[in-house]
Amino acid sequence: MLSFIIRRTLIIIPMALIVVTLTWGLVRLAPGNFYTGEKKLPAAIEANIKKKYGLDQPWYTQYGMMMSNIIRGDFGDSVKYQGQSVNEIITRHLPYSATIGILGYLLALLIGLSAGTFAALKQNSSFDYGSMSLAMLGLSVPNFVLGPLLVLVFSFWLYWLPPARWGGIAGLILPVCTLAAIYAAYIARLTRAGMLEVLRSDYIRTARAKGLDEKTVLFRHALRGGLVPVLSFTGPALAALLAGTVVVEKVFAIPGLGNIFIQSVFNRDEPLILGIVAFLSILIMVFNLIVDVCYGFLDPRIRYE
Amino acid sequence: MTDPILKVDGLKTYFRTEDGVVKAVDDVSFELKKGETLGIVGESGSGKSVTNLSVMRLIQTPPGEIAGGSVTFDGIDVLALPIDEVRKIRGKRIAMIFQDPMTSLNPFLKISKQLMEVTQLHLGHTKTQAREHALKMLQLVGIPDAEHRLDEYPHEFSGGMRQRVMIAMALSCEPELLIADEPTTALDVTIQAQILELIKDLKSRMGTSVILITHDLGVVAGMTDKIIVMYAGKVFEQAPTKELFSRPANPYTKGLLRSVPDPAHVQGKELYQIPGLPPDVANLPAGCPFAERCDRAEDICRREFPPFVEVAAGHHSLCHFAERVYEQSKSEVNS
Ligand SMILES: Nc1ncnc2c1ncn2[C@@H]1O[C@H](COP(=O)(O)OP(=O)(O)OP(=O)(O)O)[C@@H](O)[C@H]1O
Numbered sequence A: 001m002l003s004f005i006i007r008r009t010l011i012i013i014p015m016a017l018i019v020v021t022l023t024w025g026l027v028r029l030a031p032g033n034f035y036t037g038e039k040k041l042p043a044a045i046e047a048n049i050k051k052k053y054g055l056d057q058p059w060y061t062q063y064g065m066m067m068s069n070i071i072r073g074d075f076g077d078s079v080k081y082q083g084q085s086v087n088e089i090i091t092r093h094l095p096y097s098a099t100i101g102i103l104g105y106l107l108a109l110l111i112g113l114s115a116g117t118f119a120a121l122k123q124n125s126s127f128d129y130g131s132m133s134l135a136m137l138g139l140s141v142p143n144f145v146l147g148p149l150l151v152l153v154f155s156f157w158l159y160w161l162p163p164a165r166w167g168g169i170a171g172l173i174l175p176v177c178t179l180a181a182i183y184a185a186y187i188a189r190l191t192r193a194g195m196l197e198v199l200r201s202d203y204i205r206t207a208r209a210k211g212l213d214e215k216t217v218l219f220r221h222a223l224r225g226g227l228v229p230v231l232s233f234t235g236p237a238l239a240a241l242l243a244g245t246v247v248v249e250k251v252f253a254i255p256g257l258g259n260i261f262i263q264s265v266f267n268r269d270e271p272l273i274l275g276i277v278a279f280l281s282i283l284i285m286v287f288n289l290i291v292d293v294c295y296g297f298l299d300p301r302i303r304y305e
Numbered sequence B: 001m002t003d004p005i006l007k008v009d010g011l012k013t014y015f016r017t018e019d020g021v022v023k024a025v026d027d028v029s030f031e032l033k034k035g036e037t038l039g040i041v042g043e044s045g046s047g048k049s050v051t052n053l054s055v056m057r058l059i060q061t062p063p064g065e066i067a068g069g070s071v072t073f074d075g076i077d078v079l080a081l082p083i084d085e086v087r088k089i090r091g092k093r094i095a096m097i098f099q100d101p102m103t104s105l106n107p108f109l110k111i112s113k114q115l116m117e118v119t120q121l122h123l124g125h126t127k128t129q130a131r132e133h134a135l136k137m138l139q140l141v142g143i144p145d146a147e148h149r150l151d152e153y154p155h156e157f158s159g160g161m162r163q164r165v166m167i168a169m170a171l172s173c174e175p176e177l178l179i180a181d182e183p184t185t186a187l188d189v190t191i192q193a194q195i196l197e198l199i200k201d202l203k204s205r206m207g208t209s210v211i212l213i214t215h216d217l218g219v220v221a222g223m224t225d226k227i228i229v230m231y232a233g234k235v236f237e238q239a240p241t242k243e244l245f246s247r248p249a250n251p252y253t254k255g256l257l258r259s260v261p262d263p264a265h266v267q268g269k270e271l272y273q274i275p276g277l278p279p280d281v282a283n284l285p286a287g288c289p290f291a292e293r294c295d296r297a298e299d300i301c302r303r304e305f306p307p308f309v310e311v312a313a314g315h316h317s318l319c320h321f322a323e324r325v326y327e328q329s330k331s332e333v334n335s
């Protein structure tokens, strides 16, 4: 198990570097750059800028310099936000995304797991139909519709909650709910399907034939098997949620990582783009690793060596 | 003159499905005395499992439903019992072994836990007592190195070993009735014989009554006191084992008997099979459900449902021509 974790951890670095390389290539291939705006710059100034950022060097020299810096953990300074390092910018904006991300994740887990389990236990009941229709709705209504809709109802009609901006617990409720909706829906459906399959399985019949009551059958025998399919979804979901969801941050004007990421792309702010991409890819790989390790604990048939 | 430990009378278990009502078990009756072994045979889908799951009240409702009849276990009306009371019987007084040992154990829990929870529940064992008992049971069913294997998971056991674990689990409270639902179907032949021998041995040691379900008549021959033959949710024939084998009074039973490979069976010669397929129990014809496949069916068979005829003491057959089939079997034996 330990050697599995070490091997998987070691592979994260080269994988992240490959992702960075591909991103770099794509940014370079796209027409335009960070210093040209509507107006064309005078040739002398352009030459100066190129010189300052090393853009007058051949591409492989530029790539080599960038990579050697990145390997040392230095993503350089943003070319748009003068004098701010990429690392600083990420550390500053991450907490906003992480706060709503983690809260949204916990809310989605709470709602999804309990609704899914209960729906499976009461298959074809009105609760089952009701919650699964709601989940279907949750999956088909996109964030950018749900967010404004919630704002409309709870802020502009009922005046209960602030419509946007960071600050206070009240301000967190709407973005967290918007973020959680789709994940809760997904987790509920996965949980229900997983639990239904397990509840029909032979070993649950064995457990009942032993005389165990339904509570023991559910918690001791059924839950673990029912949660296996949910687990593989929740790892990457957490990574995505922590990294911030662009749409929700935009709708609620939250200065999180997602917002900054979009800005960096519009600005063609290459160091910042690469920094965020590297950070996200490492995050996703780490959570995937955590999921795999959890699998090993959940299911004894899975053994890593 | 002993009282029956189990009496099933007119049991009906129906499933409501999209294709209509599946009468999986329709008017099944039988009796089992203390210490006896009853064999239930029949083709796939004849209602053997559903009958016994009904006895344990393990039918999923919906779609299933026990629509009629009674089940009396040691004088207790099981079908009228509140479910909490049924749970006190399950695993303690009636235990069940299932067809597929590969899927009947919980893959997520250690063998020790799965064995221990039974006696902790029913016998009030502490953890230490339960573990000791579990160890004893594993040794009893012949699992080598049991001490060490207790802490393994089901996937670390072979099929035969898992079925032994299932048997150990089922017998750990010394139940009065053991229901073995095709305990050997999923195992290979040599292991089959070992498992059957084990059940036979434990039965004689503990005095347990046994219901042995199988679609292989060869299996029940040496192990049972009496047999019921099921077809399309109905009891087609019921007789003491010897009697059934030597003087079958139902064409369906005769067909089943002909399809058992005997030891002198010539290699390469094709084995007999009853022609056709079991009927769709959601749409049974008016007459005898076996008529379409029966080699001696006459008009009346397709028109009228056959009577349940007692051809000899304790020997019943569901057939319009039960007497004649019985006489014919008798003369075959004599010749
Ligand atoms: N949950 C269910 N829903 C609908 N029909 C069912 C259900 N369970 C069993 N049946 C039907 O009941 C009938 C009897 O099934 P049962 O499992 O008792 O057969 P069996 O004699 O045990 O066969 P096998 O030898 O294959 O185990 C079958 O036609 C089956 O389709």
Ligand SMILES: [Mg+2]
Pocket: B048, B049, B050, B181
């Ligand atoms: Mg069966």
